[in-house]
Amino acid sequence: MNQPARTPFVAALADASLPASGIAWLDRARRENLDAFLAAGLPDTRVEAWKYTALRALAQRSFAAGDAQAADRVVDPAALALPGVEGPALVFVNGAFRADLSSLDALPEGIGLRPLSQALASEPEPLRFALSRHYREAGEAFARLNAAFARDGAVLRVAAGARVAAPLRLLFVGAPADGDVAWHLRNVVELEEDAELSLVEQHLGTGEQAHLGTVLTDHTLHAGAILRHAVLQQAGAASSLVRRSHYRLDARAQVYLHALELGGGLARHDVWAELVGDAAAFHTRGAFLPGGRQHADTQLAIHHRARDTVSSSLWRGVASGRGRGVFRGAIVVNAGADGADASLGNKNLLLSPQAEIDTKPELEIYADEVKAAHGATVGQLDERALFYLRSRGIPGAQARSLLTAAFARAPFESLEHEALRAHVEQLLLAQLPG
Secondary structure (H helix, E strand, O other), rough: OOOOOOOOOHHHHOOOOOOOOHHHHHHHHHHHHHHHHHHHHOOOOOOOOOOOOOOHHHHOOOOOEEOOOOOHHOOOHHOEOOOOOOOOOOEEEOOEEEOOEEEEOOOOOEEEEEEEHHHHHHHOHHHHHHHHOOOOOOOOHHHHHHHHHOEEEEEEEEOOOEEEEEEEEEEEEOOOOOOOEEEEEEEEEOOOOOOEEEEEEEEEEEEOOOOOEEEEEEEOOOOEEEEEEEEEEEEOOOOEEEEEEEEEEEEEEEEEEEEOOOOOOOOEEEEEEEEEEOOOEEEEEEEEEEOOEEEEEEEEEEOOOOOEEEEEEEEEEOOOOEEEEEEEEEEEOOOOOOOOOOEEEEEEEOOOOOEEEEEEEEEEEEOOOOOEEEEEEEEEEOHHHHHHHHHHOOOOHHHHHHHHHHHHHHHOOOOOHHHHHHHHHHHHHHHHHO
């Protein structure tokens, strides 16, 4: 078979040196994933998972392999603050752990949180299952890239029965460097039986930079565990950020995911959930708001593999300027997942003639006694609602802003943490035109 022509992006990686860990299984997995990436290259729009997200511009770029001065990059700690949310935080800048910006002195009982580099140095074997994985699908190029080059990340474990009410934070910061760099982070999150955790994941960009970042995270929830996960993505306006979040839920485990996608020139988030235990539940709420020339792509895939599992998803998209949004929501009810209950809805607003949103709901059912529904819409503001507000004396521009804000805010009404919900609303208002 003829190999695809190597673009500058791929050619630069062919000459890059892989991180050497001295751990045989890890170094072997890194090499195999890189070889698979080099053989296939970046996906094009003929690959279904990338049908609406072209990578031609990225393919013509090359990046320095990591930021050698990441430990010295100046980052204002005030820029990392999250109003109303304090406590333990693990911070990475351009892919490097920053102890000076992190706060790990007051970890609650039952919580283990440390950088991946430290975990690999002391006890790598518990990480073997996650880190030795191979990614074989045509659309998994960035997962391969991350598995090959990630040197660090977060390892978070919650002991059986531990209940942690105050949120923990993981912060991934892109900061200006001497040139454009590529950084990769690998996270492993595990909640043991009946554990409960609130987690805030933030992606921030400071200054003018056009880095490439990839983040790959495995979340494993054992029986009865509960994860409340909020994701706030505010990457740099010219940066490219590609993430993959994998959730595996055992019996009676529950995930409540709220995701806000605001930043990045190219921002892609793959959310993959496997409900492998009876009565597991996965609930997602989110919004993406591309403006200017931003491109925001959210891929949601939920697999029901056990009896009486539940999933619900409510997503909103708002595109302005020449912004483009992509949303794909796929639900698969596998054989044996009788009694599954699944719903997915995606509504989208276009605020300018040049804005575009492509949405694709998918539903596959291979089991009996299943309750499932899905739907998607793309349109403009309701003229009747606009007329009602204007008839009450509200100017047209203000009426449009009020309706748009209410539309985008809807997925976050179920966010339990009051200060976090208020902060999300402020971010939405700052992002929306007008």
